[in-house]
Amino acid sequence: xxxxxxxxxxxxxxxxxxxxxxxxxxxxxxxxxxxxxxxxxxxxxxxxxxxxxxxxxxxxxxxxxxxxxxxxxxxxxxxxxxxxxxxxxxxxxxxxxxxxxxxxxxxxxxxxxxxxxxxxxxxxxxxxxxxxxxxxxxxxxxxxxxxxxxxxx
Numbered sequence: 001x002x003x004x005x006x007x008x009x010x011x012x013x014x015x016x017x018x019x020x021x022x023x024x025x026x027x028x029x030x031x032x033x034x035x036x037x038x039x040x041x042x043x044x045x046x047x048x049x050x051x052x053x054x055x056x057x058x059x060x061x062x063x064x065x066x067x068x069x070x071x072x073x074x075x076x077x078x079x080x081x082x083x084x085x086x087x088x089x090x091x092x093x094x095x096x097x098x099x100x101x102x103x104x105x106x107x108x109x110x111x112x113x114x115x116x117x118x119x120x121x122x123x124x125x126x127x128x129x130x131x132x133x134x135x136x137x138x139x140x141x142x143x144x145x146x147x148x149x150x151x152x153x
Contacts, residue, residue, distance in 0.1 A: 023058035025070040033104035035069045035078065035125070036111045045088045050114040050123065053097065054079035073106040080137075082114045082121045083144055096121035096141035102134035116141070 026032040041047040052060045052069045056076055060069055078100050085092040102125045104110065110133065114123045121141045125134040 021058045023055040023060050025061075026072050031073055031106035032070045033073055033106060034109040035071055035104070036109060037067055037069075038112045038114060043087065045085055045090075048082065048084035048114060048116075050080050050082040050112040052078050052112070053081040071104055073104055075101065075103045077101045078112075078125070080112055080114070080123050082123060082141075084114075084116065084121075084141075091143055093144045094141045095144040096123075096139045098123040098137040098139040100125055100134045100137045 035052055037052070038048070038050040040049075054060055055069075055071060055078055057079070080098045080100060081095065082098065083093055083095045085094070098114075098121060100123050102110070109128045110125050111128075112123065113126050114121060116122070117138075119140055120138045122136050122138055124132050124136045127133050
């Protein structure tokens with residue numbers, strides 16, 4: 001009976017998770033902007049990784065090995081997942097979800113920027129010339145769940 005309950009639970013979770021709204025990226029022949037993830041390693045156990053988790057509250061899809069996200073031109077709110085570690089003796093790794101809004105122009109490439117300040121993660125978007133194109137979002141961080149797989153490129 002327990003086996004049956006476990007199988008039913010797995011099926012239910014699969015159906016519910018399949019209902020999440022996915023962001024539909026522009027096709028190759030459509031106007032688009034590119035948003036690049038940010039990977040920074042300053043030591044063996046000191047690093048920071050930021051990626052687009054959602055666009056306008058729609059999940060950005062599979063993100064494990066993605067370096068770029070294609071996005072339709074216009075004003076969008078990006079939910080950025082920032083994960084980082086402060087060294088071997090820290091309690092990390094840590095993570096924060098930040099919402100940042102910018103007006104993305106067709107044919108342009110943008111980069112997610114992130115840093116920490118005290119107990120906050122600061123996130124903003126820059127254009128290809130390094131100019132800020134969004135306000136800085138400040139979000140508190142927490143210890144990342146231990147079952148999270150963090151992939152550093």
